[in-house]
Amino acid sequence: MPEPAPELSYGPAPVPLFGARFRGEPASLYRELRREHGEVVPVLLDGDVPAWLVLGYRELHQVTSDPELFSRDSARWNQWPRIPADWPLLPVISPEQPSVLGTVGERHRQRAALIEEALEAVEPLELRGHVERFADELIDGVCGVGAADLVGQFAAPLPVRVLAHLFGFREEHGPGLVAALNDILDGQDRAMAAEGYLRTAMARLVAERRQQPGDDVVSRLLANARAYEVTVEEVTHDVMVMLAVGHQPTADWIGNSLRLMLTDQRFAASLFGGRSSVAEAMNEVLWEDTPIQNMAGRWTARDTRLGGRVLRAGDLVILGLQGANSDPRVRTHGSALTGGNNAHFSFGHGDHRCPFPAQETAEVIARTGIEVVLDRLPDLDLAIPPTSLTRRASPWLRGLVELPVRFTPGPARGA
Structure with a gap:
């Protein structure tokens, strides 16, 4: 039998990344998550599979700018031993993804x-x-x-x-x-x-x-x-x-x-x-209501820290595109009508x-x-x-x- 997958050391209770709450307005949802958990949020995917959701603009820029530490190679995932063959997200993050997305x-x-x-x-x-x-x-x-x-x-x-x-x-x-x-x-x-x-x-x-x-x-x-x-x-x-x-x-x-x-x-x-x-x-x-809200993902190549969290080697990192777009640390007050500003993560x-x-x-x-x-x-x-x-x-x-x-x-x- 395969060895059990390691548990992620979260601290606060992780947030289910599914359900009816995602029908509401994204601004209030991501404000709530940021307030309760900070810029890197512990989450559970379908089947209570653990991962990290990155909401911070600077943190997401760090993740997407460092492909060696935050790898696109899903074979690194430390949770594969607990993933069933019919897991609904397998088409997205399968280690055998044959398209350009898996290279x-x-x-x-x-x-x-x-x-x-x-x-x-x-x-x-x-x-x-x-x-x-x-x-x-x-x-x-x-x-x-x-x-x-x-x-x-x-x-x-x-x-x-x-x-x-x-x-x-x-x-x-x-x-x-x-x-x-x-x-x-x-x-x-x-x-x-x-x-x-x-x-x-x-x-x-x-x-x-x-x-x-x-x-x-x-x-x-x-x-x-x-x-x-x-x-x-x-x-x-x-x-x-x-x-x-x-x-x-x-x-x-x-x-x-x-x-x-x-x-x-x-x-x-x-x-x-x-x-x-x-x-x-x-x-x-693209700033306030972007079609792609979150993306899976990246996998840590080694133990590291991100947004005050300790991530272990092989942890799954979800790219919170909408969360980063609405990060109050990098946004001015008021509307996102910024004269063609394309600095979003959409x-x-x-x-x-x-x-x-x-x-x-x-x-x-x-x-x-x-x-x-x-x-x-x-x-x-x-x-x-x-x-x-x-x-x-x-x-x-x-x-x-x-x-x-x-x-x-x-x-x-x-x-």
């Missing part, structure tokens, strides 16, 4: 550079045109009704439809990819089948692009893979991760930004023909941050999608009180379950 050091830099090069070739104006076309198609489906759910009928399907096109999927594959990614996010009975569908779809696409290269991201990855010593199998895994990681956070960025604009009077002008505040709303969301930091071309792609998709909504749906308004809006009960990805709106019905773009 470290020079190997990670090679695969990340290949991805950045493939995404950099996406022409921004052309990308915007694709987003406008797909967004108009989605709005055409609801504009004559006078009511819609801007999450389920717009924000959720838009990013994956655009990304699928950029990667080289045929148009008819878009709806199936949307359904599969939603099933995986729900984590219910259909999740395993949905993941199998995605793997099969990715393998088929890579095989097609090897035979018939095109002007798409997957073809560019394959064309340059040899130069970066990346295999075809690795490309397949990375494309799947790019689609999954690019889809849901971007969808939540759209939904969270639209919610802010519909509930905060500062953005009222943008709802009636103006666009100047769209970028400000999106930036405020895209990560260090070697494993979201690649800059991927950030640009997500921003174009989100901003263009929001602008199409504002252009196409006159006198847009919430259909329910703001207090009735419901969030997913997740500590990882923060987004609305739905965003019901009403508006004056209008004709489809092609009518």
